[in-house]
Amino acid sequence: MTDRLEQGKRKFEELYGAGKADGLIAMQTGLAQDLARYGIEFNFGDIYSRPGLTLAQREMITLGALVALGGLEPQLRGHTRGALNAGLTPTEILETVIHVVQYAGFPRALNAIRVVTDTLIECGAEIPRP
Amino acid sequence: MTDRLEQGKRKFEELYGAGKADGLIAMQTGLAQDLARYGIEFNFGDIYSRPGLTLAQREMITLGALVALGGLEPQLRGHTRGALNAGLTPTEILETVIHVVQYAGFPRALNAIRVVTDTLIECGAEIPRP
Amino acid sequence: MTDRLEQGKRKFEELYGAGKADGLIAMQTGLAQDLARYGIEFNFGDIYSRPGLTLAQREMITLGALVALGGLEPQLRGHTRGALNAGLTPTEILETVIHVVQYAGFPRALNAIRVVTDTLIECGAEIPRP
Amino acid sequence: MTDRLEQGKRKFEELYGAGKADGLIAMQTGLAQDLARYGIEFNFGDIYSRPGLTLAQREMITLGALVALGGLEPQLRGHTRGALNAGLTPTEILETVIHVVQYAGFPRALNAIRVVTDTLIECGAEIPRP
Amino acid sequence: MTDRLEQGKRKFEELYGAGKADGLIAMQTGLAQDLARYGIEFNFGDIYSRPGLTLAQREMITLGALVALGGLEPQLRGHTRGALNAGLTPTEILETVIHVVQYAGFPRALNAIRVVTDTLIECGAEIPRP
Amino acid sequence: MTDRLEQGKRKFEELYGAGKADGLIAMQTGLAQDLARYGIEFNFGDIYSRPGLTLAQREMITLGALVALGGLEPQLRGHTRGALNAGLTPTEILETVIHVVQYAGFPRALNAIRVVTDTLIECGAEIPRP
Numbered sequence: 001m002t003d004r005l006e007q008g009k010r011k012f013e014e015l016y017g018a019g020k021a022d023g024l025i026a027m028q029t030g031l032a033q034d035l036a037r038y039g040i041e042f043n044f045g046d047i048y049s050r051p052g053l054t055l056a057q058r059e060m061i062t063l064g065a066l067v068a069l070g071g072l073e074p075q076l077r078g079h080t081r082g083a084l085n086a087g088l089t090p091t092e093i094l095e096t097v098i099h100v101v102q103y104a105g106f107p108r109a110l111n112a113i114r115v116v117t118d119t120l121i122e123c124g125a126e127i128p129r130p
Numbered sequence: 131m132t133d134r135l136e137q138g139k140r141k142f143e144e145l146y147g148a149g150k151a152d153g154l155i156a157m158q159t160g161l162a163q164d165l166a167r168y169g170i171e172f173n174f175g176d177i178y179s180r181p182g183l184t185l186a187q188r189e190m191i192t193l194g195a196l197v198a199l200g201g202l203e204p205q206l207r208g209h210t211r212g213a214l215n216a217g218l219t220p221t222e223i224l225e226t227v228i229h230v231v232q233y234a235g236f237p238r239a240l241n242a243i244r245v246v247t248d249t250l251i252e253c254g255a256e257i258p259r260p
Numbered sequence: 261m262t263d264r265l266e267q268g269k270r271k272f273e274e275l276y277g278a279g280k281a282d283g284l285i286a287m288q289t290g291l292a293q294d295l296a297r298y299g300i301e302f303n304f305g306d307i308y309s310r311p312g313l314t315l316a317q318r319e320m321i322t323l324g325a326l327v328a329l330g331g332l333e334p335q336l337r338g339h340t341r342g343a344l345n346a347g348l349t350p351t352e353i354l355e356t357v358i359h360v361v362q363y364a365g366f367p368r369a370l371n372a373i374r375v376v377t378d379t380l381i382e383c384g385a386e387i388p389r390p
Numbered sequence: 391m392t393d394r395l396e397q398g399k400r401k402f403e404e405l406y407g408a409g410k411a412d413g414l415i416a417m418q419t420g421l422a423q424d425l426a427r428y429g430i431e432f433n434f435g436d437i438y439s440r441p442g443l444t445l446a447q448r449e450m451i452t453l454g455a456l457v458a459l460g461g462l463e464p465q466l467r468g469h470t471r472g473a474l475n476a477g478l479t480p481t482e483i484l485e486t487v488i489h490v491v492q493y494a495g496f497p498r499a500l501n502a503i504r505v506v507t508d509t510l511i512e513c514g515a516e517i518p519r520p
Numbered sequence: 521m522t523d524r525l526e527q528g529k530r531k532f533e534e535l536y537g538a539g540k541a542d543g544l545i546a547m548q549t550g551l552a553q554d555l556a557r558y559g560i561e562f563n564f565g566d567i568y569s570r571p572g573l574t575l576a577q578r579e580m581i582t583l584g585a586l587v588a589l590g591g592l593e594p595q596l597r598g599h600t601r602g603a604l605n606a607g608l609t610p611t612e613i614l615e616t617v618i619h620v621v622q623y624a625g626f627p628r629a630l631n632a633i634r635v636v637t638d639t640l641i642e643c644g645a646e647i648p649r650p
Numbered sequence: 651m652t653d654r655l656e657q658g659k660r661k662f663e664e665l666y667g668a669g670k671a672d673g674l675i676a677m678q679t680g681l682a683q684d685l686a687r688y689g690i691e692f693n694f695g696d697i698y699s700r701p702g703l704t705l706a707q708r709e710m711i712t713l714g715a716l717v718a719l720g721g722l723e724p725q726l727r728g729h730t731r732g733a734l735n736a737g738l739t740p741t742e743i744l745e746t747v748i749h750v751v752q753y754a755g756f757p758r759a760l761n762a763i764r765v766v767t768d769t770l771i772e773c774g775a776e777i778p779r780p
Contacts, residue, residue, distance in 0.1 A: 031518045031519070032488075035499060042622070042696075065584045069624065095570060097162075098162075098165050102365060103589060106362050107363055130160065130167070172566075190317065191360065194328075199329075205363075231425060235459070260420065260423040260424045288763070290777035294440075295748050295756075298436065298751065368589075370559065371594065373555055387549055388551045452749070455714045455715060488697065489712070492625060493719060
């Protein structure tokens, strides 16, 4: 196991809990596991492990980018959990989605906030009132 | 209630029927209702209420933009109903989707026309022959 | 010359003036002329020549789709001219861009309206006041 | 039936098997069949029938473009089958998806490789090990 | 002048300096000024003025979304200045762009970081070493 | 220097010539050099160095993905050179762009083929006739 993979797993599990990194790779089949492994090595070993931004800031930027790209519901669900674990409040998470409406338009923002709100509810988070 | 919200609801209900604007907001939970409310205020109170284009023209442009952006099936379904209510014929609605194939490519246009045709059938519209 | 190419040129020149279709192809070099020719055959011979929508409606949908896709300044300039020639007023053209802000966000709409306004001015159109 | 339609059906059925082109059109309803027919005429009659690239190369480029555009699962499934039929190996197909991660990011590549792997398994292909 | 416009100008000028909001509108011509005004009213009067996120957090999310959408250089330049004025450090600004590479791919991230770095240099900011 | 960086430079220089990898990093300033270095390590050290596809196939897929994403002219220019160096013919390179028109639409394909053709001419390649 490379140092980057080890470092990536450590960072990933700091966000998602012990043993979760191997689970992520095991969710893929065959050659696709290489792509999942790159996700651990590069995304979590290289990028999330950089100094300069806190994990909470990184999850906030991630949510903003995912809303902007559109059509990435599985990732929105995963990173809503990651954002809570990084210490963002439900208000900060939902405000991040609302903030992006200016740049990505209403359809992407509305579809995203439905997924994010549902995930927050599944996680037992209290949903702030409007 | 602000004037823009009132104006937005009036315009929205001109397209979708009485009481529907509150239903749109009620479909969201907690803070996400603010985003739905902005959709009524800004999209329908500010933009759809502008002079210079008819409601039918606005629905036609909306369908074209949604096909181009891709992956926005819930909005395509809603605006197919809106387009019918604004007086566009099934032919005009389907031709709008076909027209965008030049700019957005076949996959987005084919996926969109399936959703639009199904919605037209649900609305009891007669589907024009090829 | 195929019937579709001939039909495409006729439709293209109805919008842009006599002799312009050959000019469009001549703007490309070598194999790329095949792609320009497909643009005449398919876009103008097949799609713009369909019944069911007027040329003015088609140009309106085109502008909406181009704003939504983003980054297509050369096409926005061309179709602003086409829209004028199809009989759309400067107000209708600019309102089309403003309408799409809800779906594609402010950056794409603002960058597009700058290009469209500049093209309208180059064409000698009177720019409507806010 | 035009020559391009006939040529398109021949090329499509070279990839997908006898009788499949009519099935593709029959999957759409009413006016949408025109769009499906253009897909046969233009995509398969004009483009896939061009010299200069093999069918296998064309399917490889198609997969790369579909991953990059995102949100096009039905097309990814269809072209994974087409790619196998054109003679690409499961390794080449999966490596194509992995290759695009650099340009389109991890979420689109990971969502695509799940769909592509599942389709390969449905086709009875042996999935290469990481 | 509406309250939202006034509020939007106040928030905009908190970021960009006194008198800048009118300058933004004056950069557009004719009807396009309505779109610029909506940008002040909705983006800065409604969204940036919400509680729940700091201005610095909002600028960070904005940069992430702009990198993800791609092709929005004028907005990247503007918001790099806004981010500095909101108190983000050059390191935080550049790390935000680097963070998005995982989601939007290398081409968009590399093109964005060139624009952002150049703007930071124009602003007299010290560029952190690798 | 890590093994991946060394491996990435070797692969990059196999495509672009001796000493070019350091030049790529030197084109960026400060922290942005980290992003350029990741491009060498991950894109060329990890991905382009994988078995399963030839360099020529990888450049073909890259061009297809870049056309689909849109607005990435600097990368299109670079990879047109890379594609020639990997042994693709001008015909294969131009046919790759033409092939993607079905999926990404005419505006992106036409803007891309202009850039690719110009780069081929700059490289002294003979442009195939239509």
